[in-house]
Amino acid sequence: MEKRLLTAILLSIGILFGWQFFMKAYYPPKPAAQLAKNPETAAPTAVPAEGPAATTPAPKPTPPGPTVPAAAPTDSEPERLLTVQTTHWTAKFSNRGAVPVSWVLTAGPDDKPIQAADGTALELIPEVGVQGIGAPLRVSVPGDDDTATKLNTSTYRVELRDASGVAVPVTADQPIIIADEQTMDLAFTLVNAASGQTFTKRFTIVGGLFDLGIMVEGTPVPPPMGIIVGPRIGDQTIRTEGTYAYSPPLAAVAGEDGKATYVHGGEVVDGGSMTVESIARWAGITDNYFAMAVAAPNEARSAAVVSNVKLRYDEKDEKNHDFLSVTMPISNGKPMRLFVGPKDPDLIEAVNERAKAEIGAAIDFSELINYGWFGFLVRPLIPVIDSTLQFTNRFTGNYGWSIIVVTALFNLLFFPLRYKSSVSMKRAAKLQPRMKELQEKMKKVKPTDPAFKELQAEQFALMKEGNPLGGCLPLLVQFPFFWAFFVYFTTSFVVRRQPWIGWVQDLTAPDPHYVLPVLMCAAQIGSMLVMPMPNSDDPVMKMQRRLMTWVMPIVFTYFFFVAAPSGLMLYWMTLNLAGIGIQFAINKMMPPDVKDVPAPAAVGSGKKAKKGGSQELVGSEK
Numbered sequence: 001m002e003k004r005l006l007t008a009i010l011l012s013i014g015i016l017f018g019w020q021f022f023m024k025a026y027y028p029p030k031p032a033a034q035l036a037k038n039p040e041t042a043a044p045t046a047v048p049a050e051g052p053a054a055t056t057p058a059p060k061p062t063p064p065g066p067t068v069p070a071a072a073p074t075d076s077e078p079e080r081l082l083t084v085q086t087t088h089w090t091a092k093f094s095n096r097g098a099v100p101v102s103w104v105l106t107a108g109p110d111d112k113p114i115q116a117a118d119g120t121a122l123e124l125i126p127e128v129g130v131q132g133i134g135a136p137l138r139v140s141v142p143g144d145d146d147t148a149t150k151l152n153t154s155t156y157r158v159e160l161r162d163a164s165g166v167a168v169p170v171t172a173d174q175p176i177i178i179a180d181e182q183t184m185d186l187a188f189t190l191v192n193a194a195s196g197q198t199f200t201k202r203f204t205i206v207g208g209l210f211d212l213g214i215m216v217e218g219t220p221v222p223p224p225m226g227i228i229v230g231p232r233i234g235d236q237t238i239r240t241e242g243t244y245a246y247s248p249p250l251a252a253v254a255g256e257d258g259k260a261t262y263v264h265g266g267e268v269v270d271g272g273s274m275t276v277e278s279i280a281r282w283a284g285i286t287d288n289y290f291a292m293a294v295a296a297p298n299e300a301r302s303a304a305v306v307s308n309v310k311l312r313y314d315e316k317d318e319k320n321h322d323f324l325s326v327t328m329p330i331s332n333g334k335p336m337r338l339f340v341g342p343k344d345p346d347l348i349e350a351v352n353e354r355a356k357a358e359i360g361a362a363i364d365f366s367e368l369i370n371y372g373w374f375g376f377l378v379r380p381l382i383p384v385i386d387s388t389l390q391f392t393n394r395f396t397g398n399y400g401w402s403i404i405v406v407t408a409l410f411n412l413l414f415f416p417l418r419y420k421s422s423v424s425m426k427r428a429a430k431l432q433p434r435m436k437e438l439q440e441k442m443k444k445v446k447p448t449d450p451a452f453k454e455l456q457a458e459q460f461a462l463m464k465e466g467n468p469l470g471g472c473l474p475l476l477v478q479f480p481f482f483w484a485f486f487v488y489f490t491t492s493f494v495v496r497r498q499p500w501i502g503w504v505q506d507l508t509a510p511d512p513h514y515v516l517p518v519l520m521c522a523a524q525i526g527s528m529l530v531m532p533m534p535n536s537d538d539p540v541m542k543m544q545r546r547l548m549t550w551v552m553p554i555v556f557t558y559f560f561f562v563a564a565p566s567g568l569m570l571y572w573m574t575l576n577l578a579g580i581g582i583q584f585a586i587n588k589m590m591p592p593d594v595k596d597v598p599a600p601a602a603v604g605s606g607k608k609a610k611k612g613g614s615q616e617l618v619g620s621e622k
Helices: 003-026 127-132 145-153 345-359 382-395 399-413 415-443 449-463 468-492 515-530 539-561 566-588
Strands: 081-085 088-093 099-105 138-140 157-162 183-191 198-206 211-218 224-229 252-256 260-263 273-276 282-286 290-295 306-313 323-332 336-342
Touching: 081 183, 081 273, 088 336, 099 127, 099 336, 127 306, 145 323, 211 224, 211 345, 224 282, 224 290, 252 323, 273 290, 282 323, 306 399, 382 399, 382 468, 399 415, 399 566, 415 449, 415 566, 468 566, 515 539, 515 566
Parallel strands: none
Antiparallel strands: 081 088, 088 099, 138 224, 157 183, 183 198, 198 211, 211 336, 224 323, 252 260, 252 282, 273 306, 282 290, 290 336, 306 323
16 A cells, blocks of 8 residues: 555544544533423423332422313222233233333234343333333323322222123232233223212223223313323333434324424423424334324314433433423323334334224324434335345345345346446546546637637537446435435334344344444445546545545444444445445446446556556456
């Protein structure tokens, strides 16, 4: 490698690292600002009496939120903890507040067992959040936090009935086991002995489903009323947060148009809230692969409210985490639909149909899957990738090898485009001497001279004949697929915790030993070396080519790909390796008019020019 090239690489890396340290030292990141604050409709921070004292610092008080009847309830009922068990999940309901305090997913839609990221039981409800903030599905009524607190902390009478309405005995020491397609109605009722007023929260559970019906009704109930989803629903074993594999849980709120608004923890200050400015159709909390969301009739046509409290999981935790909750407006005595489970597209499609039938309005929980900024590009590609991988997996039995096979097929699909681009680059190299000659002539002619326009027209004609920008076209076309694979591996429940070989035991997690990022970087450099580029004696162009070939793959790998999902790295590595082989084949298939066109030697190879003063591209015809 030339000394100048080595110096350029070291200087580039030094500048990149120096700039990073300079920005951190003199321009530290500012704390996230609160987008909007609405203390009138924010969710309450009711604290259940159940459970040991919280090990986290006391949360800052949040503004009052929704509740229900004006009558004061009593604690005449003993406190009970009921376990409901289905083939896919096990939940524990407390009659104090009539809320679930635990929700463990035990099997996926394919009935195969599922586990948390660390291999333990997959708990979706954080215990520390229940203790410090409140349990999911607590109720809220704006402007009357005293009533809300009583409703969310008092003990309820429990009643269980089967599909025919026959009462079923309930004991705290025996789980309520619901078989597939069996229907059970679990009702929690709060009775005011003095006034006779009642408040009931009813759960209609069908065995084998990840969704269930809910209804809240009381007399009297001052509108508007809300039900709170959260805090921080998701895999509770994941406490490290990153851009790729483990993004923190966020709130999702869908308006009447069906499109979801996503609210991240950094957008809501600790102890604060923000109103999502739209008429809410459904709202929920979601992490990469799991979600809890409620769809409900919104007769009040009001907005959902997202609140945030920062907590630590335990004393050893080094940082505070955002525990987001979202209050969904609901109507007294109107049916709601609750979804708790994996964000599998096929599963969600069935959930949407049941929600629409029960609520009487179109519901699309698929918006729980956040496709990011380029969602309009990748959304139609995700089903193609998913179906192709699942079809290939029937033969390979391993999603890692399926990724390799599918990626190779995608490369063959782009072969015509790549061939055309390579020919375009070769033609650009052929026309480069004439282009340089025209540029020299144009320097000697005034712009007002008619000869200048003639030279300019000839230059445009040459540029049209051999367009060097055509070489970038394959990369531009492949970008949506690259981004779609990235979204797929960070959201798809199907490939979650799927192994490849040896050290790669989870394709949706980063490579623990950084082997795949290093191999991917090497493959990227190799791909750049065989890519046809127009010959140029311009020192600036030469330096740019060297930086693109050597420096950029290393820099991008270090800053962007080290923590990327292993499946994404496997895809990108295979893409480059297959591209190298295809480029060699293309170089052998060049048409006669460009086949013997001189092309630059491999960057930094130091090869001398062949007879005639030309250099050859690696893998081109000799």
